[in-house]
Amino acid sequence: MKLVKDLPEIFASFSEQRQKSFLAVKEWKDKGKPVVGSYCTYFPKEIAMAAGAASVSLCATSDETIPEAEKDLPKNLCPLIKSSYGFAKTDKCPFFYFSDVVVGESTCDGKKKMYELMSEFKDVFFLRLPHEQTEKAVALYRDEIVRLKDYLEQKFEVKITEEMVREATRVNNRANKALKDLYSVMKHDPTPVSGYDIFKVLYGSTFRFDRAALADEVNALREKIEREYTEGKHFEKRPRILITGCPIGGATExxxxxxxxxxxxxxxxxxxxxxKAVGIQVEEDAEDIYEALSRRYLAIGCSIMTPNKNRFDSLSEMIDEYHADGVLDMTLQACHTYAIETNKVHRFVTEEKGIPYINVETDYSQTDIGQLNTRVAAFIEML
Known part of the structure; x- marks a missing residue:
């Protein structure tokens, strides 16, 4: 197997970013700067950035705190929701502890009720997210984004101008483009690195406060990968799998x-x-920057949208551009919206795109690793 030399150390620095950020968030707070926590890609982090706040992703991908969460939540609830609530309730997530406010969103019913319980011990701002991608929905979510701006202005005693929002948009656009350009190196066949190495950078980036510095670092990493790929250093040729479905991270790695x-x-x-997180840009020069933000975030092809045309458009594009040999659709137990879409995704992948498909349902435990390996190995062997 040919691997890119020196890259593992670089990738490891990103995988350790969460631990480093635990210290960084305390240092940030010690300087008197605000922190805004969130759980979802529908959160318009540009507004928090414009308010001078650090925007952090909150802990939600381990079964460590689920037993504590199940004292308040039903056992047959989505593990992501139970993990999120458990970390918050037990104060085992430093990001949650140091957050001045958590911005929630009405994605699924379980999360909506979780935020209701969470608001009993933490300030929660609740974004009323439309579940359709229409002009009326864009107008509704625009108003919600402005409502968030007004709330943060009052809470942090700052004035958020339109230019501040535009500047934050430019910075975040650049960071997102850098991350998308990074994972685009996987269009090469054979790939320059493993998919797990790329994932560690994508996941680690969600715990970075300085989005401008992040763009520079990721661009430098991509240039190094491309340069060494031209020198013949690459991962071995293997069947190419595209992953879709529920969020991956922590236990579901x-x-x-x-x-x-x-x-x-x-x-x-x-x-x-x-x-879903970094593939769409905000129109920076739009006449109404809040409407532009609304359009960008509502374009995310999550299963809570109905209909969910954008997910299938994205799947089609990625299957073609990344030359996928097969698609793995991961669903979390009790995630009803993604579970319901599996049949449509199965038909789309096998009938319209003409490649094999496998669905795996899992949770945050490690008890199914043997079965998971058996099924996935058989799928890859078929390819």
């Missing part, structure tokens, strides 16, 4: 490992760990 430990390579992430 077992799905990535199941692919790459059994002879495949993950060439892309059409979920909140990849394309």
């Amino acid at each position: 077992k799905v990535i490992r199941a692919v790459e430990d059994n002879g495949g390579v993950v060439i892309g992430y059409e979920n909140c760990s990849g394309e």
